[in-house]
Amino acid sequence: MNTSANEPGNGSASPTAQALFERERLPFPPVPPQLAASLQQQGPGWFATRPLSSTPYDFDHFLAEVDAQSGLPDYAVVGFDGHGINSWAVHFYLVGKGIALFIQLPWGGAYLEPEPARAEIAELLEWAETLLSRLRLAESAGKIPDGMRLQVAASRFGHAGWRWLDATQDAAATRWKPSAGMKAAMLQELDDVIGGRRLLKTMPPR
Amino acid sequence: MKPISNPSGGTVRPVEGTSTDGARGPNIPHAAGQPPRSVDLVSRGEQSDASMRPRAAPPILSRQVSSQGGEIREEAAEVRQATAATRERGPTLEDLLAPERRQDATARKERVQLVHSALPNGGAVMKRLKDRAARERPSTSAEKWHALRNGKPKPLDGDRRNAFDALIYADVMALAETGKIDFWVAAATMRAAVVDGTLGHGILAPDRQLLLKTLDRMAMHVALNYESKNLNVTSDTLPAFTNSQVLEKPTMLGSGTYNSVFAVKLQNPDGSVFDGVFKPLTRTDRGWAAGATGIPEDDPQTAMRNIATLSYAKKLGLDVIVDTRLALIDTDTGRGVPELGLIMERSLGEPAYRITDVSVLTRPDVCAEVTKLQLLDHLTGQGDRHAGNYFIHIPPNGRAKVMGIDNDQCFGKNMTDPAGIQRVDGDPERWGFRGTGLPPVVDTEMEHKINKLTERNIRFMLGNKLSEEEIEAAISRHKGLKIHIAQLRSAGRVIEPEQWGRADVQLRLSAKNSYVERERVKAFAWQAGWQGIKALHHSRRRAACDVSTRRDARGRAASARNNIW
Numbered sequence: 001m002n003t004s005a006n007e008p009g010n011g012s013a014s015p016t017a018q019a020l021f022e023r024e025r026l027p028f029p030p031v032p033p034q035l036a037a038s039l040q041q042q043g044p045g046w047f048a049t050r051p052l053s054s055t056p057y058d059f060d061h062f063l064a065e066v067d068a069q070s071g072l073p074d075y076a077v078v079g080f081d082g083h084g085i086n087s088w089a090v091h092f093y094l095v096g097k098g099i100a101l102f103i104q105l106p107w108g109g110a111y112l113e114p115e116p117a118r119a120e121i122a123e124l125l126e127w128a129e130t131l132l133s134r135l136r137l138a139e140s141a142g143k144i145p146d147g148m149r150l151q152v153a154a155s156r157f158g159h160a161g162w163r164w165l166d167a168t169q170d171a172a173a174t175r176w177k178p179s180a181g182m183k184a185a186m187l188q189e190l191d192d193v194i195g196g197r198r199l200l201k202t203m204p205p206r
Numbered sequence: 207m208k209p210i211s212n213p214s215g216g217t218v219r220p221v222e223g224t225s226t227d228g229a230r231g232p233n234i235p236h237a238a239g240q241p242p243r244s245v246d247l248v249s250r251g252e253q254s255d256a257s258m259r260p261r262a263a264p265p266i267l268s269r270q271v272s273s274q275g276g277e278i279r280e281e282a283a284e285v286r287q288a289t290a291a292t293r294e295r296g297p298t299l300e301d302l303l304a305p306e307r308r309q310d311a312t313a314r315k316e317r318v319q320l321v322h323s324a325l326p327n328g329g330a331v332m333k334r335l336k337d338r339a340a341r342e343r344p345s346t347s348a349e350k351w352h353a354l355r356n357g358k359p360k361p362l363d364g365d366r367r368n369a370f371d372a373l374i375y376a377d378v379m380a381l382a383e384t385g386k387i388d389f390w391v392a393a394a395t396m397r398a399a400v401v402d403g404t405l406g407h408g409i410l411a412p413d414r415q416l417l418l419k420t421l422d423r424m425a426m427h428v429a430l431n432y433e434s435k436n437l438n439v440t441s442d443t444l445p446a447f448t449n450s451q452v453l454e455k456p457t458m459l460g461s462g463t464y465n466s467v468f469a470v471k472l473q474n475p476d477g478s479v480f481d482g483v484f485k486p487l488t489r490t491d492r493g494w495a496a497g498a499t500g501i502p503e504d505d506p507q508t509a510m511r512n513i514a515t516l517s518y519a520k521k522l523g524l525d526v527i528v529d530t531r532l533a534l535i536d537t538d539t540g541r542g543v544p545e546l547g548l549i550m551e552r553s554l555g556e557p558a559y560r561i562t563d564v565s566v567l568t569r570p571d572v573c574a575e576v577t578k579l580q581l582l583d584h585l586t587g588q589g590d591r592h593a594g595n596y597f598i599h600i601p602p603n604g605r606a607k608v609m610g611i612d613n614d615q616c617f618g619k620n621m622t623d624p625a626g627i628q629r630v631d632g633d634p635e636r637w638g639f640r641g642t643g644l645p646p647v648v649d650t651e652m653e654h655k656i657n658k659l660t661e662r663n664i665r666f667m668l669g670n671k672l673s674e675e676e677i678e679a680a681i682s683r684h685k686g687l688k689i690h691i692a693q694l695r696s697a698g699r700v701i702e703p704e705q706w707g708r709a710d711v712q713l714r715l716s717a718k719n720s721y722v723e724r725e726r727v728k729a730f731a732w733q734a735g736w737q738g739i740k741a742l743h744h745s746r747r748r749a750a751c752d753v754s755t756r757r758d759a760r761g762r763a764a765s766a767r768n769n770i771w
Contacts, residue, residue: 044464045464046464054494057494060494064634080465082465083492083493083615084485085467085548085550086557086595087592087595087612106594108460108464109460110469111597124771157592160728171632172632178731179728179731180730180731182771
């Protein structure tokens with residue numbers, strides 16, 4: 001992974017972030033250790049490893065940013081953000097080698113039913129951990145070309161879908177695969193990549 | 207909600223000595239426990255628009271009449287005599303001031319009664335201050351011994367000041383509870399009692415000054431709430447509910463760490479229960495849609511935007527926004543003072559993203575009601591309408607009801623195009639919006655309501671809520687929507703209200719031009735995987751009106767309900 005913008009050693013807020021998730025009785029997102037060490041609190045309920053121009057609630061900003069800036073440093077965002085009485089969500093964003101993962105699920109709003117919401121969050125974060133471990137396997141096997149990323153958008157308020165995107169591709173012209181059944185589809189895709197049944201190729205530069 | 211009288215006697219005349227430092231206090235309406243311009247704080251539900259305007263307090267309060275029949279009869283005799291004398295020689299200054307003096311005297315009697323009953327022997331503060339005075343100027347032998355033992359009183363600062371404030375707070379609370387009045391009215395009542403000598407006889411002058419100042423501060427807390435939020439005091443922003451109407455202790459709904467929202471049960475003026483959600487106002491707010499449309503981050507005017515949205519919906523007769531008002535409530539978070547916030551009626555039904563029965567989203571009444579909300583959003587420039595901030599409720603055997611909440615990211619001055627709320631992939635200026643394009647179909651009722659609205663209506667409706675630039679943008683969006691509706695009329699796409707179930711109408715709706723179709727596509731996708739989407743398009747294209755085919759598609763969707771994402 002590239003270097004994070006927040007250098008570790010300045011007093012990571014990771015324990016504070018973990019305590020906050022613990023208070024909400026939610027599992028902590030699978031932030032890679034080198035990024036967790038750089039987490040800093042940037043809002044009342046959220047933490048990031050780099051200074052941000054937008055708050056996590058603005059999901060589409062982060063999606064668009066990663067498309068627009070191929071040289072974006074690795075970063076992670078975790079925490080709770082929103083506005084009003086019900087427009088609140090838990091967030092886990094992770095941008096690194098081979099991955100650009102954006103999860104935004106309802107949490108903290110006045111009308112939330114905690115138990116089903118908690119179950120959904122736990123399930124998705126557990127899936128994210130599995131996905132990241134398979135991605136690492138694929139990377140270590142040299143199956144993911146440099147500059148290629150698996151982009152995942154999972155928002156109940158905004159966009160949901162997935163796609164492979166390499167740095168040379170025009171993001172706007174690259175179609176998202178639909179969200180339906182995407183968790184299983186992505187795990188299967190990575191299994192196929194690791195097993196050599198699916199070959200990832202970068203597109204020739206335009 | 208009962209009218210709140212000025213504790214100094216129901217008149218608007220400033221009480222003598224209202225300023226502790228010799229200067230007149232700030233011109234803040236709620237200072238000294240008096241509502242702005244002597245406005246009766248009456249819940250909006252019980253009054254017409256005209257009665258929302260500030261009005262003078264009644265000369266004699268009904269409470270006084272009912273509780274003091276004998277005195278009233280005496281007063282009536284006095285009034286008759288005075289009237290007869292006036293007829294003979296014309297009114298003197300004395301005659302003119304007499305009614306007001308009688309009111310002051312009656313109010314003082316009431317105040318004395320309340321203070322004596324709520325604070326036996328003057329209450330905890332007076333006990334403490336009299337003890338200090340006795341140590342400073344002991345007169346009896348016991349006081350002299352006491353002064354010798356404890357020394358001269360020390361300045362009331364630091365911990366002593368905190369303890370002093372706590373005593374005052376407890377006494378004010380006792381007054382509020384005994385008199386069944388709001389905290390800030392009780393603070394002003396106690397203050398008036400100190401000024402008129404009912405309380406505080408013999409206490410040290412500096413202590414008296416400090417006491418008055420502290421009571422001022424407590425009474426002015428209400429005003430400061432408005433000031434700190436930079437919220438104009440208008441008939442629309444006066445608190446519709448205050449502490450005295452809270453029926454049950456507010457309970458936290460949101461996290462508390464990052465989102466403080468409370469469930470509250472309040473008493474309506476007619477005695478019924480208002481089940482609401484209360485969110486204290488914050489001074490700042492961030493949000494992509496707000497920033498992109500020109501809503502200032504450091505002064506977002508969240509309350510005004512919510513209230514303006516409700517006003518707009520009411521004006522158009524579009525019942526798709528929750529009842530939203532201001533309230534001043536102590537949420538018992540330990541600060542001990544009421545907070546100004548928005549109170550919204552509790553939404554019924556489910557947020558749109560949680561609708562598990564996709565057939566709900568194809569109901570004609572749901573299509574119509576969600577389209578009304580969408581049209582309102584185009585008019586208000588609402589940039590953040592996602593499936594979590596509007597609710598769909600299907601009452602048993604009734605018409606669907608749609609309710610939008612969190613109406614604060616709207617009325618930005620830069621949003622002049624009604625279609626501008628649409629999310630556009632790849633466009634940095636549009637990618638953060640959560641709305642859609644303009645609807646491809648409207649019904650005659652919607653057409654009539656929007657065409658009937660005039661620029662003058664919009665100015666009148668929003669004039670005391672938004673800036674001139676924001677109002678101009680609203681006018682521009684209304685013009686744009688009228689043009690769009692005229693185009694729909696020309697293209698034969700204005701239907702009758704009962705025709706939302708027509709196959710050709712449903713086919714025109716897409717995720718890019720319709721909220722309801724956007725949610726429908728997502729629901730199918732989440733619930734049924736690819737098969738669901740195929741079933742949706744297949745069933746709609748082949749036989750949109752074929753009930754059995756649609757039921758089959760829904761059945762397949764339901765069977766795959768757990769296969770989300």
